[in-house]
Amino acid sequence: MALDSESRWRMIRMMRAKGVQPTSNETTIREATEADLLQMVEIYNYYIQNSVVTFDMDKMKLADWKTKFEWIKSLGLPFLVAESAGGQVLGFAYVAPWRQKAAFKRTVEDSIYLRPAAIGKRVGTKLLEELLVRAKAAGVKEVVAVISDQGAESSIALHEHFGFKRQGHLAKVGFKFGRWLGTILMQRSL
Numbered sequence: 355m356a357l358d359s360e361s362r363w364r365m366i367r368m369m370r371a372k373g374v375q376p377t378s379n380e381t382t383i384r385e386a387t388e389a390d391l392l393q394m395v396e397i398y399n400y401y402i403q404n405s406v407v408t409f410d411m412d413k414m415k416l417a418d419w420k421t422k423f424e425w426i427k428s429l430g431l432p433f434l435v436a437e438s439a440g441g442q443v444l445g446f447a448y449v450a451p452w453r454q455k456a457a458f459k460r461t462v463e464d465s466i467y468l469r470p471a472a473i474g475k476r477v478g479t480k481l482l483e484e485l486l487v488r489a490k491a492a493g494v495k496e497v498v499a500v501i502s503d504q505g506a507e508s509s510i511a512l513h514e515h516f517g518f519k520r521q522g523h524l525a526k527v528g529f530k531f532g533r534w535l536g537t538i539l540m541q542r543s544l
Contacts, residue, residue: 381477383484386433386446391419393443394435397467406502406535407467407509409528426450431462432488436477444472447481449489452498460495466509478512486516490544497544503536510538518542 386394399413426433426448433448445468452461464485468477489497499513503523510520518540526534 380439381444381475381480382437382439383434383480384437386423386435386448388420388423390435390443390446391416391423394446394467395419397443397445397469400470401467406504406528406530407506409502409530409535411530422450430492431494432485432492434481434485434488436468436472436481442469444469444475445477445481447478447485449485449494449497452496460493461498462489462494462496463498463500464489466512473508479515482512482516486542486544494544497542499540499542501538501540503538504533506538510540513540513542516542 395414395416398408398410398419401408402410402413423433429451431449431451433446435446436444438444445466447464447466449462449464452458452463464482466478466481466485468481472478486497497518498521499509499518501509501513503525519542520538521541522539523536524539525536527537528535
């Protein structure tokens with residue numbers, strides 16, 4: 355998940371001007387709970403409306419996230435939040451099945467989203483590190499990252515830092531904000 359650098363800093367300045375910032379440098383990574391969903395919806399919907407890091411076009415509702423959360427938890431897969439000392443959800447990460455066919459059972463796709471004010475503070479690094487540990491403990495063998503091919507340098511660098519390798523590029527597979535977008539596929543074995 356990444357924006358181009360100009361958009362990222364514009365978003366950070368805007369959120370800081372509104373007073374939306376982490377209250378402390380201390381971040382706790384923990385299992386997400388249903389009580390976190392409202393803040394996760396807020397974070398995710400921001401990216402739907404303001405970026406190409408998700409190809410979703412319409413805002414998601416709390417009920418949508420509740421269904422997704424319950425499904426992922428029912429599969430025994432990790433769904434994590436990064437929380438500030440003040441209790442604010444700074445970001446979240448989870449893995450979900452890569453495909454629905456039975457042979458793909460041990461392959462997942464990771465997703466990480468951060469509050470704009472948490473970008474550049476190693477919150478994503480902490481989330482991905484713990485996500486990989488917990489995914490392995492859950493029996494996952496392969497993790498796939500599907501990253502927008504525009505303005506995703508920081509997300510690509512984050513995944514490379516954790517040993518993900520580029521496996522391919524799908525050009526022009528999505529259309530959002532009046533332009534064609536592709537995806538970069540990365541993979542790591544656990």
